[in-house]
Amino acid sequence: MARKPKLETVAKEAGVSTATASQVMRGAGRISDATRKKVLEAAHKLHYVPDGRAASMRSGINREIGLVIHQIANPFNAEVISGVSDLLEAEGFLVSVLDSRDDVERQRRNIQAFIRNARGGLLWVPADDTDDTTYDLLRTHGIPTVTFLRHLPSEPFDHVGIRDADATRKATEHLADLGHRHIAFLGGKSRSFVRTERIAGYSDVMQERGLAEPLVWDTEDDKMSGMEAMVALRTAHPEVTAIVCNGDMVAIGASLALQKMGQTPGHDVSIVGFDDVQDAAVSTPPLTTMAVSPYQLGRKLAQIMLDRLQAPDTPPTVTQVAATLITRSTTGAPPAG
Amino acid sequence: MARKPKLETVAKEAGVSTATASQVMRGAGRISDATRKKVLEAAHKLHYVPDGRAASMRSGINREIGLVIHQIANPFNAEVISGVSDLLEAEGFLVSVLDSRDDVERQRRNIQAFIRNARGGLLWVPADDTDDTTYDLLRTHGIPTVTFLRHLPSEPFDHVGIRDADATRKATEHLADLGHRHIAFLGGKSRSFVRTERIAGYSDVMQERGLAEPLVWDTEDDKMSGMEAMVALRTAHPEVTAIVCNGDMVAIGASLALQKMGQTPGHDVSIVGFDDVQDAAVSTPPLTTMAVSPYQLGRKLAQIMLDRLQAPDTPPTVTQVAATLITRSTTGAPPAG
DNA sequence: AAAGATTGGTATAACGTTATACCTTCTGTC
DNA sequence: GACAGAAGGTATAACGTTATACCAATCTTT
Numbered sequence: 001m002a003r004k005p006k007l008e009t010v011a012k013e014a015g016v017s018t019a020t021a022s023q024v025m026r027g028a029g030r031i032s033d034a035t036r037k038k039v040l041e042a043a044h045k046l047h048y049v050p051d052g053r054a055a056s057m058r059s060g061i062n063r064e065i066g067l068v069i070h071q072i073a074n075p076f077n078a079e080v081i082s083g084v085s086d087l088l089e090a091e092g093f094l095v096s097v098l099d100s101r102d103d104v105e106r107q108r109r110n111i112q113a114f115i116r117n118a119r120g121g122l123l124w125v126p127a128d129d130t131d132d133t134t135y136d137l138l139r140t141h142g143i144p145t146v147t148f149l150r151h152l153p154s155e156p157f158d159h160v161g162i163r164d165a166d167a168t169r170k171a172t173e174h175l176a177d178l179g180h181r182h183i184a185f186l187g188g189k190s191r192s193f194v195r196t197e198r199i200a201g202y203s204d205v206m207q208e209r210g211l212a213e214p215l216v217w218d219t220e221d222d223k224m225s226g227m228e229a230m231v232a233l234r235t236a237h238p239e240v241t242a243i244v245c246n247g248d249m250v251a252i253g254a255s256l257a258l259q260k261m262g263q264t265p266g267h268d269v270s271i272v273g274f275d276d277v278q279d280a281a282v283s284t285p286p287l288t289t290m291a292v293s294p295y296q297l298g299r300k301l302a303q304i305m306l307d308r309l310q311a312p313d314t315p316p317t318v319t320q321v322a323a324t325l326i327t328r329s330t331t332g333a334p335p336a337g
Numbered sequence: 338m339a340r341k342p343k344l345e346t347v348a349k350e351a352g353v354s355t356a357t358a359s360q361v362m363r364g365a366g367r368i369s370d371a372t373r374k375k376v377l378e379a380a381h382k383l384h385y386v387p388d389g390r391a392a393s394m395r396s397g398i399n400r401e402i403g404l405v406i407h408q409i410a411n412p413f414n415a416e417v418i419s420g421v422s423d424l425l426e427a428e429g430f431l432v433s434v435l436d437s438r439d440d441v442e443r444q445r446r447n448i449q450a451f452i453r454n455a456r457g458g459l460l461w462v463p464a465d466d467t468d469d470t471t472y473d474l475l476r477t478h479g480i481p482t483v484t485f486l487r488h489l490p491s492e493p494f495d496h497v498g499i500r501d502a503d504a505t506r507k508a509t510e511h512l513a514d515l516g517h518r519h520i521a522f523l524g525g526k527s528r529s530f531v532r533t534e535r536i537a538g539y540s541d542v543m544q545e546r547g548l549a550e551p552l553v554w555d556t557e558d559d560k561m562s563g564m565e566a567m568v569a570l571r572t573a574h575p576e577v578t579a580i581v582c583n584g585d586m587v588a589i590g591a592s593l594a595l596q597k598m599g600q601t602p603g604h605d606v607s608i609v610g611f612d613d614v615q616d617a618a619v620s621t622p623p624l625t626t627m628a629v630s631p632y633q634l635g636r637k638l639a640q641i642m643l644d645r646l647q648a649p650d651t652p653p654t655v656t657q658v659a660a661t662l663i664t665r666s667t668t669g670a671p672p673a674g
Numbered sequence: 675a676a677a678g679a680t681t682g683g684t685a686t687a688a689c690g691t692t693a694t695a696c697c698t699t700c701t702g703t704c
Numbered sequence: 705g706a707c708a709g710a711a712g713g714t715a716t717a718a719c720g721t722t723a724t725a726c727c728a729a730t731c732t733t734t
Contacts, residue, residue, distance in 0.1 A: 004478065006690055017714050022692060030712060047477055052453040053390040054690035057719045064454065072434065073415030081409060081436060089443070094450040096433030097409065099418060106426070113431035117389040117401060140384050141341055224619060256621065282561060284593065343720055354684050359722060367682060391721035394689045 005046040013042035025050060062120035064094045065305065068110055069125045070150075072099040074221070074249070075277045076294045077125075080148075083298020084123060091306060093120070102127045102189075108134055115141045121305050124157075125149045128192050144308045148301050150194050151318075158308055160301045160319045164194055165201035167290045167323035171244045171272040172205035174288075174325055180242035180270060180334050184215040186229055186254065187246025187274075195246060198274075202244050215240065219250055226253020227260075234261065234269075241269055241334040248273040248280045248289055255287065255330055270331040274323075285329035292323045342383040350379035362387060399457035400430045402642065405447055406462045407487075409436040411558075411586075412614045413631045414462075417485075420635020421460060428643060430457070439464045445471055452478045458642050461494075462486050465529050481645045485638050487531050488655075495645055497638045497656045501531055504627045504660035505538035508581045508609040511625075511662055513546050517579035517607060517671050521552040523566055523591065524583030524611075532583060535611075539581050552577065556587055563590020564597075571598065571606075578606055578671040585610040585617045585626055592624065592667055607668040611660075622666035629660045 011021040016035055023029035024039040031039075042048075056062040065088055069077050085095045098114075100107035107127045111134060114122060121144040126134075128150075138145050139156060146158040168185075175183050185202045188195035203214040217233055219225040226249060233240065234257075245251035251273030255265040265271050265285055273280055276291030304319060348358040353372055360366035361376040368376075379385075393399040402425055406414050422432045437444035444464045448471060451459060458481040463471075465487075475482050476493060483495040505522075512520050522539045525532035540551040554570055556562040563586060570577065582588035588610030592602045602608050602622055610617055613628030637656060645651075 007692095008690080018690090019692085019714055019716090020712090023713090026692080028692090030710090032712060035712080049449070049452050049478065051394070051455060051690050052450075053394050053455055054719085055692070057388070057390050057394070057721095058690085058692040060719080064450075066433070072409060072418060073412050075410050078410030078436075082438070085436065089446065094435075094447065094454070096403070096435055098431075098433060099415075099422065101419070109426065110431070112386060113389075113401075115386045117431070137384060137386075141386065223616065227619065256619070259621075279560065282564065282593070284596075344722095345720080355720090356684055356686090356722085357682085360683090363722080365722090367680090369682060372682080388720050391689085391719075393721090394691095395720085395722040397689085 005048045007048075007050070010039065010042045010046055010048050013046060014038040056118065056120075062118055063092055064096065064117075064119050065121045065123060066114045066119045067095055067097045067123045068100050068107060068114075069097065070100050070102040070127055071221075072097060075279065076248075076275045079294035080298040080301070083295040083300075084302045085298075087299050087302035088305070100125075100127045104129050104131070104134075108137075111137065115143060119143065121145065121309060123148065123301055123305060126152070128189055144305065144312065146301060146304050146308065148297070150192065152193060156316060158304050158316045158318075160297065160304055161194075161321070162292050162297075163320045163322050164197035165204075167274065167292075168198040168201035168244055169205055170323070170325050171274070171290055172202045174327070175242040175244065175270055175272065175331065176205060176209050176211060178242075178270065178331060178333050180211075182212045182215075182237075182240045183242045183244060184217060184233060184237065184240045185246070186217045186233065186243050187219050187221060187226070187250035189218060189220070198244075198246060212239075219246075221247045221249055223249045223253035223256070226250035227257040228253075230254035230257035231261070234258075242331070243269065243271050245271060245273050248275045248277045248287060251287055251289065251330070252279060252283050255283065255285070259284075265330040266332040268335055270334070272325075272331060276326055280326075281328070288328045288331040289326055290323040291326045292321055297321060342385045344385075344387070347376065347379045347383055347385050350383060351375040393455065393457075399455055401454075401456050402430050402432050402458045402460060403447075403451045403456045404432055404434045404460045405437050405444060405451075406434065407437050407439040407464055408558075409434060412616070413585075413612045416631035417635040417638070420632040420637075421639045422635075424636050424639035425642070437462075437464045441466050441468070441471075445474075448474065452480060456480065458482065458646060460485065460638055460642060463489070465526055481642065481649065483638060483641050483645060485634070487529065489530060493653060495641050495653045495655075497634065497641055498531075498658070499629050499634075500657045500659050501534035502538035502541075504611070504629075505535040505581055506542055507660070507662050508611075508627055509539045509542035511664070512579040512581070512607055512609065512668065513542060513548060515579075515607065515668060515670050517548075519549045519552075519574075519576045520579045520581060521554060521570060521574065521577045522583070523554045523570065523580050524556050524558060524563070524587035526555060526557070535581075535583060549576075558584045558587055560586045560590035560593070563587035564594040565590075567591040567594035568598070571595075579668070580606065580608050582608060582610050585612045585614045585624060588624055588626065588667070589616060589620050592620065592622070596621075602667040603669040605672055607671070609662075609668060613663055617663075618665070625665045625668040626663055627660040628663045629658055634658055 007018050011018045021039050024036050088095050098110045104127050124147050148160040151159050151161050206214045219229040273287045273289035276289045280287040280289050344355045344358050348355045358376050425432050435447045441464050461484050485497040488496050543551045556566040610624045610626035613626045617624040617626050
């Protein structure tokens with residue numbers, strides 16, 4: 001197999017200088033149609049593919065965007081990724097995804113690797129407990145960064161998120177309107193900022209309406225944990241008739257566990273999820289949940305990144321997307337008596 | 338904000354030459370402990386991160402591995418990704434994931450971008466209908482490639498896969514042993530090689546045992562499609578009492594649909610899944626399925642890549658992992674009469 | 675004490691692009 | 705026919721590393 005062709009090879013083949021060949025490849029400069037054609041033919045004949053490393057080093061432009069997310073398998077996140085890719089790939093960017101698995105150390109390594117390879121930008125759901133050194137690293141290396149979902153008040157980056165407090169407020173009000181007084185909040189790990197916001201929205205309604213003391217339970221954000229938590233919650237706090245969940249997977253788990261105990265979601269206990277993942281509509285019974293369109297969120301995110309790349313020196317922006325209540329079958333009036 | 342530090346900056350700070358600084362950072366050459374310490378301190382102080390582009394250009398080594406997969410959200414794939422990352426990251430590689438969404442054009446763009454940026458290697462589930470030009474592109478540019486799950490007989494790369502024919506053979510035999518005669522195969526799209534293999538295993542048993550004519554139904558590999566297919570299958574072929582599925586999501590969908598129709602999986606119709614995703618064990622009723630450990634599969638895959646990078650000129654290898662039957666509650670004897 | 679070996683370090687030329695500045699030719703204008 | 709301007713092209717110096725070759729001491733060995 002012949003050596004990998006470089007610009008010089010192409011230029012020689014076409015009988016021009018490398019500078020001219022470069023301009024043709026980029027569609028820049030002033031080149032006559034005749035030479036343009038010669039160069040393009042040579043490039044095609046030699047199967048030439050430019051070396052992005054050299055190009056990006058010299059030009060300072062890198063069209064690779066990294067996406068660091070806390071859980072790649074989550075269907076909500078997967079849709080965000082689709083939204084991001086669709087928009088950015090259309091603009092000629094390469095989007096590559098890394099799963100931090102909410103591990104600060106893994107995340108640090110990954111981001112370090114991104115900086116090492118001088119990615120053009122970073123879309124980022126910071127892992128819980130992310131410390132300032134990671135922020136500093138990104139800032140000192142000047143990587144355009146947009147955080148999403150999780151937000152720290154002090155952070156110096158663009159941000160796209162959900163109106164979390166507002167969303168759980170709506171969810172809790174919905175349950176209160178149905179007549180529930182003992183409403184619990186279920187899901188999420190302790191130090192997450194998003195969760196703090198969501199708990200705030202929930203707690204506010206509990207207080208404003210003079211309902212029971214707020215009751216918050218920790219779990220991982222998956223179905224299994226939701227099932228276990230539901231069983232534990234049911235025995236520890238039998239007075240609870242409604243739950244606001246931190247995510248659909250937890251909610252679906254809770255709903256399943258409830259049915260295994262011979263009870264009916266929406267009748268014995270009402271459940272509101274969060275995210276409106278695809279499964280929410282088809283689970284039995286269909287889940288009432290707070291919906292944000294993850295695909296649209298992803299596109300939004302990508303758009304903010306494009307804006308940032310275009311205008312690197314404008315101050316960071318914060319974009320917040322509202323969630324809407326989708327009423328299905330897991331919420332209803334509390335059981336009589 | 339200070340300019341991004343380069344090796345020269347570090348060297349100046351430590352009072353040595355860039356050559357020395359480079360050797361310290363790489364742990365190469367002969368450097369005294371004293372200067373080593375000086376350089377490391379300077380690097381740390383300046384938040385120095387080496388530029389991988391320059392390094393890889395000069396050294397010809399790139400520790401970035403790409404992973405192109407057909408569906409990122411699939412929990413099975415997510416576990417594969419975990420396995421791959423754990424092993425490769427421990428070896429100092431950066432693993433970045435791309436979702437081809439089984440779209441040949443998107444896949445071609447992504448792989449082209451990989452070549453542009455001279456990735457160190459590619460782990461790849463080829464999209465259905467992948468044509469030879471994509472294979473050629475990889476070969477002519479000499480990118481070390483390992484395919485997995487999907488395999489073409491002619492392909493010139495290392496491969497890691499599942500003993501697909503063997504697995505569906507076991508699944509079908511299990512159903513036949515229970516007394517089923519009308520067994521259908523459900524799921525997957527038409528031209529997938531993996532599916533062809535799986536159908537072969539299924540069909541062989543149907544013939545060997547003198548059971549009904551093989552019956553194959555196409556669907557997408559998700560829950561919704563499984564539900565729809567089950568409804569259609571039930572009315573079109575009421576004689577079918579058992580189904581071998583191409584994936585757990587389809588199987589779970591089928592199971593749900595069956596229950597919506599007032600029937601019981603494992604009694605009215607028996608269902609065998611494929612993959613043993615986390616949900617399989619906790620769905621109602623728990624799903625009988627063919628299990629392969631996706632995490633271990635991922636580690637295997639990563640190991641093959643490491644081997645390949647170490648010995649670029651050895652002939653391609655094919656590794657196949659067996660699937661084992663896990664009997665839960667969706668299979669049982671056919672209904673009497 | 676001279677020759678060789680070892681230790682610790684440096685100067686410099688790649689790697690494959692692109693941005694800049696700078697040449698030639700041509701036109702067209704007065 | 706002198707001069708401006710445009711059109712088309714090229715030479716060359718970066719970008720930030722690393723590999724190679726080399727040098728200047730210091731330590732061995734005989």
